[in-house]
Amino acid sequence: MKLQTELQTELQTDIAIIGAGPQALTITTHLLQKGGRRSPQLVVLDPSGTWMQRWHQQFAAQDIAYLRSPVAHHPDPNPYALRAFAESRHRELFPPYDRPSRQLFQDFCHALIQRWNLQDRVMAAEVVQIEPIRQQRYRFRLWLKDGRGLLARRVVLAGGDGALNVPEWARSLQETHQGAYPTDRLSHSDQVDLGQLQLQGDRVLVIGGGLTSGHLALGAMHRGANVKLMARRQFQVKLFDADPGWVGPKYLKGFNAEASWQRRWQMIQDARNGGSFTPDVMLKLRRAQRDKSIELIEQCQVVQVRWCSDCWQVDCTDGEHFECDRIWYATGRKLDAAQCPLLKEIQAQYPAKLVHGLPILDSHLRWPGCELFVMGGLAALQVGPVARNLRGATIASDRIVEALMKPTIALSRAVA
Ligand SMILES: Cc1cc2nc3c(=O)[nH]c(=O)nc-3n(C[C@H](O)[C@H](O)[C@H](O)COP(=O)(O)OP(=O)(O)OC[C@H]3O[C@@H](n4cnc5c(N)ncnc54)[C@H](O)[C@@H]3O)c2cc1C
The missing domain is CATH 3.50.50.60 (FAD/NAD(P)-binding domain)
Structure with a gap:
């Protein structure tokens, strides 16, 4: 009762x-x-x-x-x-x-x-x-x-x-070096608000090969930043996330007929195949690369990042080292x-x-x-x-x- x-x-x-x-x-x-x-x-x-x-x-x-x-x-x-x-x-x-x-x-x-x-x-x-x-x-x-x-x-x-997908090196920095660097200098793309930032003259490293990383790189460039855009593989160009055949019966019929859930999962991976830029965003990025406003770095990953008094020191898998003021990881969810x-x-x-x-x-x-x-x-x-x-x-x-x-x-x- x-x-x-x-x-x-x-x-x-x-x-x-x-x-x-x-x-x-x-x-x-x-x-x-x-x-x-x-x-x-x-x-x-x-x-x-x-x-x-x-x-x-x-x-x-x-x-x-x-x-x-x-x-x-x-x-x-x-x-x-x-x-x-x-x-x-x-x-x-x-x-x-x-x-x-x-x-x-x-x-x-x-x-x-x-x-x-x-x-x-x-x-x-x-x-x-x-x-x-x-x-x-x-x-x-x-x-x-x-x-x-x-x-x-x-x-x-x-x-x-x-939840936000955080790269291992960023997670360990956030867990072990909290307070050792200004928190707004290391952000997931979902935490970045271009309209709220003064970026003139800043060196910005954007990590990722999906459309979000492209938008952020171009947005930062338009606000006067020097941008590096880094992806762990070669940049992919696709109009949509997945082939248009996936929005209707063309591919969905076979997908729905597939009895193995594991194979369905594999079909999803193959169809999306990670992040990609649309052709128009890729074109803008290539133009910016020619103008030396954006540096495009492919097949490369961050190995280690350290905050040294007023900027980041970045070590990469290709043996390069560089400094930057902000790091944004557009690594999805x-x-x-x-x-x-x-x-x-x-x-x-x-x-x-x-x-x-x-x-x-x-x-x-x-x-x-x-x-x-x-x-x-x-x-x-x-x-x-x-x-x-x-x-x-x-x-x-x-x-x-x-x-x-x-x-x-x-x-x-x-x-x-
Ligand atoms: C920048 C961007 C551009 C995109 N562009 C396109 C596009 O052009 N075309 C396309 O098809 N897709 C696009 N997508 C993909 C997708 O369509 C969007 O992510 C879309 O917002 C997903 O819709 P959603 O309702 O699942 O999520 P969301 O838009 O994230 O909405 C989820 C809502 O749930 C609320 N919520 C979460 N947890 C709780 C809780 N515990 N209690 C109550 N409320 C909660 C959140 O506050 C949020 O408002 C884009 C995605 C992004 C990030």
């Missing part, structure tokens, strides 16, 4: 969506579109209290002018919606494939949020723990950072792509369900097999044995190499919404 009373005073919802980025926005619009008047009750949780905060912040911080993906990829269920929205703004669609400008995409998402009346749907809250509970109506209690609990029947995890704090109790109570950190989900992207659905890079064994991208959000939403719109079937299976 006491438990019953406690449960009644807690916040409650049918569906809780963790995160308010592009993945969450995509599933929300798909759910409302499919559900119409029968749409389930849902709560979206994000510390920012607003939609797409991290996306907008990253695009501004890295000075990105337009998206890498084409005009058909966006959070609206209608694939032509962004093209229609851009009708009077053609100059903001960049060839090839009409890639939308940052501002166009931002305005489009804003209009989408208004149209679906989603402005007030995001609750400003960080989920710190997902506790599976065995209660008749609710299957989860989400613990929020402010100490409150939220009961939910179903949960969609759309919280982005894991680590996708590993075993390292995701929110999945700790889920994994303990409903153990899922992991393949190199990726969980084996069912075809609706449901965690085995419970009503927790996973979006983004962690769903790649089902969604394929574009899982973390905008197109992946649409593929994931189609699969998850199908399950969410059958509450009785889903719930009775979970209760059984």
